[in-house]
Structure formats: C-alpha cells, structure tokens
Amino acid sequence: MELETKGLVFDIKKYAIHDGPGIRTTVFFKGCPLQCLWCHNPESWKSRAELGFRKSRCTGCGQCVEACSHEAISLIESRPVTDAEKCVLCGRCVDVCPAGARQIIGRETTVSEVMVEVERDVIFYDQSGGGVTFSGGEPLMQPDFLLALLKQCRTVNIHTAVDTSCYAEPEIVELVAGRADLFLCDIKHMDNEMHERFTGVGNNLILENIRRISQADKKIVIRIPIIPGFNDDSENIEATGQFAALLPGVGRIDILPFNRGGAEKSARLMGEINSMRVEAPDEDKMSEIAENLKKYVCEVNIGG
Secondary structure, three states, X not given: OHHHOEEEEEEEEEEEOOOOOOOEEEEEEOOOOOOOOOOOOHHHOOOOOEEEEOHHHOOOOOHXXXXXXXXXXXXXXXXXXXXXXXXXXXXXXXXXXXXXOEEEEOEEEEHHHXXXXXHOOHHHHHHHOOEEEEEOOOHHHOHHHHHHHHXXXXXXXXXXXXXXXXXXXXXXXXXXXXXXXXXXXXXXXXXXXXXXXXXXXXXXXXXXXXXXXXXXXXXXXXXXXXXXXOOOOHHHHHHHHHHHHOOOOEEEEEEEEOOOHHHHHHOOEOOOOOOOOOOOOOHHHHHHHHHHHOOOOOOEEEOO
C-alpha cells in the first residue's frame, strides 16, 4: 500500500512561512546529489541516518561511553570521541545524554506517519492558503516516497510545493510535475563550470528540468541563494533573469542572502565538510540585485 511506502527524513518543521504560500508544514528529505559549499542544511547530504554531536553542550560526564555496548565512544581529554566505523546508530548514547548533546539525524518513516503530522495543521492551511512543502536535501532522490505523499495530499485537498534543485532524471521530474501544485526551483549559477565547481554537479540537467516543469504548465518560484564571490555579479544575475523571463510558469523570484548557519551545523557531523567562509550580502547589494531582476520578472522578494 502507498500509505506504507517508506522514506528517510531529518526534520518536519511546523508553521513555516518561507517555503511557499501561507502557513506550511515543511518535510525535509535526507539525501542530496549536490554538495553546495554554502549549504544551510549539510546534515541533509547523506542518504542515511547519522550521528550529530553538539560539542558546546557536552559536559564530559561519560554516560555515553558507559551506555555504548559497541565500544564506539572513548573519553579523550574529558571529551567523548566516536569511532564512526564502530557506531551502529543504536541511539543509546542519545538517550542517556543529560545535556542533549547527541542526536540521530535522519529517521525512516512512512507516508501514513508523515500525513498524520501534516493533517494536524489543516486548519492553518485553510485559513492562510498554505499547505505542505517537501524539501531537503533533495526530495526527488526519493521519488516513490514523494509521489505517494503528493497523491495523499491531493486526496485530502492539501496544497503541495516541492523545493528542489531539479537535479534528477527527467522521467522523475515529469511524474512529480503531474502531482505537485507548485515548484520552488533553485538556480545557483547560470554557468555550468562555476556551478560544478561550487556544488559538485553541472547545471545543464537542472536548467532543462526547470524548462520541462514550465512546459508542464506548473507554477514556479525561482530561488537564488546570493553567495558573495560566487553568483552575485551582474552578469550572472542578468543571465538568470533572462532565463526566468522565458518560462511562462515563473511568477516570482526569491533571492536568499547567504546564511552562515550551515557552518555551525557541519561542525556537529562526523567527517569534514568544506564550507564557505564569506560575509552575507548587505541590504544595498540585495536591493540592487532585486532591481536588476525586476526587469525580467515583475515580482522579486528578498528572503523568500
């Protein structure tokens, strides 16, 4: 049964107001084919559950060491160090940590379980014109799970949005376009080489899939994360605006200033993550970019 279709998520955020129209519930899928150097959700990259550790919360009490039956945790200089090869993510260390310093990021769940969470807030969707947004990571990496969720939402008349990089097989994009109400499509950079250097993949497939969604007569919001030194130059902004102007389904562009929260999150994960260290663009720069884009799309929002 589709209601028992399983997927991996790492968060479900209630009362979201920047992930589509109205008040929304945002379901964050785990796993992403891109590795953007500025990523705000680096905990979404791996397509499996993983251990998170907040060093600032740890008191060095050693209860996690005692709880681990796999001898994966050792105290070194009064701080716990986890051997990733021995850790089986049993969660015992998480349960006993009095400071909440440890967590399992990612959990397997079913369509039925997610829908229980989503339907609890129907009254807010109805009052605000909201709904549910499937984000990530990359929701298109779990197409069976996503398609089943979209079908159930349509059955109970809940508006759906898919927040996506659009880096996926065209067949998957077409199937999802047949069930979703709105797409929030990220465009990181219009130059293929620059895109690959900073995200790990080229943009040819991404741009073609955005065209494909537009041809399916779907509503699209283009989202551009503004990363100083990467994509904030006028040439790239102009190219992005020109691309968006050719897509009938695009009614709005959101420009999102760089957020350094991803660097803090990456420090909680096991393994090194290379994050950019740049300053967020100031208000004048964001306003300048918005004015340039308004030549191509009438509605441009700063911050979503």
